[in-house]
Amino acid sequence: MKVPKILILGAGYGGLMTAKGLQKHLRPGEAEVTLVNQNSYHYITTKLHEPAAGTSHHDHARLAISSVIHPHRVNFIQDQVTSIDTIAKKVTLADHKDPLEYDYLVIGLGSAPETFGIKGLLENAFFIRSIDSVRMIREHMEYMFSQYAEDKKDELITIVVGGAGFTGIEYVGELVDRMPELCREYDIPLEKVRIVNIEAAPSVLPGFDPDLVNYATDYLKSKGVEFHINTPIAECTTEGVILKGGEEIKASTVVWTGGVRGNKLVEDAGIETMRGRVKVDGQLRAPGHEEIFIIGDSSLVFPSENERPYPPTAQIATQQGQFLGKNLVTVLRGGKMETFVYHTKGTIASLGRKEAIGVLGKNSKVMGIKASFVKRITELRWLYLLGGISLVLRKGKF
Ligand SMILES: Cc1cc2nc3c(=O)[nH]c(=O)nc-3n(C[C@H](O)[C@H](O)[C@H](O)COP(=O)(O)OP(=O)(O)OC[C@H]3O[C@@H](n4cnc5c(N)ncnc54)[C@H](O)[C@@H]3O)c2cc1C
Numbered sequence: 001m002k003v004p005k006i007l008i009l010g011a012g013y014g015g016l017m018t019a020k021g022l023q024k025h026l027r028p029g030e031a032e033v034t035l036v037n038q039n040s041y042h043y044i045t046t047k048l049h050e051p052a053a054g055t056s057h058h059d060h061a062r063l064a065i066s067s068v069i070h071p072h073r074v075n076f077i078q079d080q081v082t083s084i085d086t087i088a089k090k091v092t093l094a095d096h097k098d099p100l101e102y103d104y105l106v107i108g109l110g111s112a113p114e115t116f117g118i119k120g121l122l123e124n125a126f127f128i129r130s131i132d133s134v135r136m137i138r139e140h141m142e143y144m145f146s147q148y149a150e151d152k153k154d155e156l157i158t159i160v161v162g163g164a165g166f167t168g169i170e171y172v173g174e175l176v177d178r179m180p181e182l183c184r185e186y187d188i189p190l191e192k193v194r195i196v197n198i199e200a201a202p203s204v205l206p207g208f209d210p211d212l213v214n215y216a217t218d219y220l221k222s223k224g225v226e227f228h229i230n231t232p233i234a235e236c237t238t239e240g241v242i243l244k245g246g247e248e249i250k251a252s253t254v255v256w257t258g259g260v261r262g263n264k265l266v267e268d269a270g271i272e273t274m275r276g277r278v279k280v281d282g283q284l285r286a287p288g289h290e291e292i293f294i295i296g297d298s299s300l301v302f303p304s305e306n307e308r309p310y311p312p313t314a315q316i317a318t319q320q321g322q323f324l325g326k327n328l329v330t331v332l333r334g335g336k337m338e339t340f341v342y343h344t345k346g347t348i349a350s351l352g353r354k355e356a357i358g359v360l361g362k363n364s365k366v367m368g369i370k371a372s373f374v375k376r377i378t379e380l381r382w383l384y385l386l387g388g389i390s391l392v393l394r395k396g397k398f
Helices: 013-025 049-053 131-148 166-185 210-222 264-268 314-332 369-395
Strands: 005-009 032-037 041-043 062-064 074-078 081-085 090-093 104-107 111-113 158-162 194-198 226-228 233-236 240-243 248-250 253-256 260-262 289-294 346-350 356-360 364-367
Touching: 005 013, 013 032, 013 074, 013 104, 013 314, 013 369, 049 131, 049 166, 062 369, 081 264, 104 314, 131 166, 131 253, 158 166, 158 240, 158 248, 166 194, 166 210, 166 346, 210 226, 210 356, 210 364, 260 264, 314 369, 346 369, 356 369, 364 369
Parallel strands: 005 032, 005 104, 032 074, 104 289, 158 194, 158 253, 194 226
Antiparallel strands: 041 062, 081 090, 111 260, 233 240, 240 248, 346 356, 356 364
């Protein structure tokens, strides 16, 4: 009998958790499971703002896929997916001549920056999205600081962060922690550095309780961060940014965190998308494709008909991966899949190492060092889910 082929694209929160689940629940020989990822490692996206600011080394934000995936259970291929053919049920990779065939496809390829059509953004801004990208941001920023010693131009030590959502605020918080050390290293007076956070929406951290928003902005302002709220960026140039009203902010480092859309490969595969993301059914399937499951940042899950979709988070991607890791086994055994239900455990946004704000469960507010502690616990929990206590002890930062 032909062994069914399950192909998982992307070893992010969703894809890796799916692979882990299948590795655990499938009997040997019950299916052929293949995981494809462009790097040999998984990056812990929720920590990428730290190496991007230079407050921790990028190795703390990645782990080898081989350390969590069993090679006898899951076949891992390191390569880049270049196209998905949903009719022939084949996936093409950059460095493999023969395409991969599948009976079941799990797409967990994450997101791409959403630029909202802002001119020059893709060409001139940095994005916090991978180990490569954050290494570049940190090194670029440091190089600009080192140049300031010779050429005292203010823009060299001005950092613009576009977007004051979750990622933007977390990054700004890390920058605030990083600056004293960086300024000492390059003999720059701390008060000369400008960290400018620009947001088009009427408030920072949209969706968060006003008390928490005020706590976050008061704290960051006390550390010298400048906010331009309700202020769309009209253009990003090689010199900095131009705001909608025409004002120019000269900055040698511009980091865009203003939003994400689904991975373009999904759209290109002819799957119906809304801003690059797929409205999946209760079993996480793409519309019209019984055998294709979409999880994580490329998927859209609605709590109910008239509500807005859940925001793309590691938390929902992880739960989707856990769901598929179990339910795909049910499908293979001829059973009926359950319906995916998302259980929010709350959200914590860090403001540097010792400060954070957030909500636990549905609406219990936390802030300050307590919230920061909870944030660390959630990071350790991810390591625990992937590799148990030994991975926590090996990779966890306490
Ligand atoms: C700085 C920052 C902080 C965040 N903090 C939080 C937080 O505290 N809590 C929270 O819940 N969420 C947080 N998020 C959001 C969260 O990280 C994402 O929602 C989550 O990573 C989505 O998981 P995913 O599985 O969809 O994709 P990802 O984790 O992005 O993984 C996608 C994988 O696919 C691979 N891939 C992509 N394209 C290809 C290709 N063509 N070929 C092969 N492989 C490919 C990538 O290399 C990657 O390994 C944060 C995001 C950022 C940027």
